[in-house]
Amino acid sequence: MLPVDLLPIAAPPANPHYHQLGGAAALQRLVERFYQLMDQLPQAHAIRAMHPADLTPSRERLFMFLSGWLGGPPLYAERIGPPRLRRDHMAFAIDSAARDAWMACMTQALAEQVEDETLRAQLGAALFKTADFLCNQ
Ligand code: HEM
Numbered sequence: 001m002l003p004v005d006l007l008p009i010a011a012p013p014a015n016p017h018y019h020q021l022g023g024a025a026a027l028q029r030l031v032e033r034f035y036q037l038m039d040q041l042p043q044a045h046a047i048r049a050m051h052p053a054d055l056t057p058s059r060e061r062l063f064m065f066l067s068g069w070l071g072g073p074p075l076y077a078e079r080i081g082p083p084r085l086r087r088d089h090m091a092f093a094i095d096s097a098a099r100d101a102w103m104a105c106m107t108q109a110l111a112e113q114v115e116d117e118t119l120r121a122q123l124g125a126a127l128f129k130t131a132d133f134l135c136n137q
Helices: 018-022 023-040 042-050 056-070 075-079 085-089 094-111 117-133
Strands: none
Touching: 018 023, 018 117, 023 042, 042 085, 042 094, 056 117, 075 085, 085 117, 094 117
């Protein structure tokens, strides 16, 4: 039997949400589905029109941002620079309807892909706060 101070300690992971979600592959699927829904949901029509026709760069940037935001690799900061979400969204008229449309896509993507109810609720609430902070109208 090892003395107590030599027993291995099960330290919690430094980036629990990123791992709980399922890491890079799961995040990629979530972002992919989010933009598919933005293309498809009638209530997302107005916010879809704010985005470029080709959503590839949007997918890449949201993936990189969320990776760091969830506590995983800070890809956005490494490849683009410190995220300045509010400044970057000033170019678009974002009111509560736009926020709710963005959240409708994200809520459905989370519902389809995140089984853990607690994690889903935590992510949904934190994303709502972020989306609300981006309202500029
Ligand atoms: C509130 C409703 C929102 C609207 C209407 C909106 C709309 C947009 C638009 C039109 C762009 C520019 C096109 C593009 O680069 O894809 C953009 C960029 C971006 N958005 Fe949003 N967005 C919203 C909320 C959010 C939230 C909540 C997040 C993060 C959790 C987010 C993360 C990003 C990122 C990382 C970029 C790329 C920034 C860059 O490097 O240029 N957005 N958004």
